[in-house]
Amino acid sequence: MPELRILPVGYLRLTGLGLTLLAGCQLRAEEGKGPSLPAKTVVAASAAVPAAVAAPDSLALTPVLPVAGVSGPLQQAIRRLHADLGPAAAELRPEVLAQACVGYLTLYRAARIERAGLLAVADMDLPNTTPRLWVLDLKKRKVLHRSLVAHGRGSGKRRARRFSNARKSACTSLGFYRTAGTYEGIHGYSRRLNGLDPGQNSNAYDRYVVLHAASYAAAKYVQQHGQLGYSRGCPALPPEQFKAIIGTVQTGSLLLISGPGLQSRWLDGAAAARQFARQGWN
Structure with a gap:
């Protein structure tokens, strides 16, 4: 008989063979319609889920290299x-x-995006105890929202240090995302995301990486546990802010999830400079 370990899971579903473990952020919406039980700790065989070796959790930020090809006028505008x-x-x-x-x-x-003047950015290199998601109005030069945001369980502890586009990785995926439609799923009101960077976040839609609320993404959770909890790869939001944020980043908006190792064909400084010279932030 395999050794038994206590594993936290997002939720359970009843099947003809008993209880089946389901991956929280990776569950498809249509699968969430069956009978379910509240989130709890369950006993599972250790052979089914290999134990991960945790590395020391450093809070030293990773330097971010400048984007190449950005013109002087665009640099000044960003400053x-x-x-x-x-x-x-x-x-x-x-x-x-x-x-x-x-x-x-x-x-x-x-x-590739339609919402002019709106930009959301999450710096996943910051510790998850810091509000590290910003939603910006570029035209009015205003921060519309700032909030905590959780990273995936496979990405690290207080800081996200590992990133993956792979299914079942439970990792956050770096890159640019276009916001898609909303739906009512296992986490309630949620917004779909389309990854725009092949190899980095292109599986996000199929993994059901979405914006949704989670109790483990709240300031109260940090006060109780010293850090946020973890998603299965979703940028999960505080329950008291998620509706406002999801309502602001309507379909066709841009979200950047930044972190160490970010690479993107869209980090084209020369193309960005030409667009800014032509239309500014419009």
């Missing part, structure tokens, strides 16, 4: 934007904001 966003964006690193702005301009020029 002015960061300054105008004020104290609410003080912890949004300028280099990460530059990544997000370049991607926004490049993707808008390529007609």
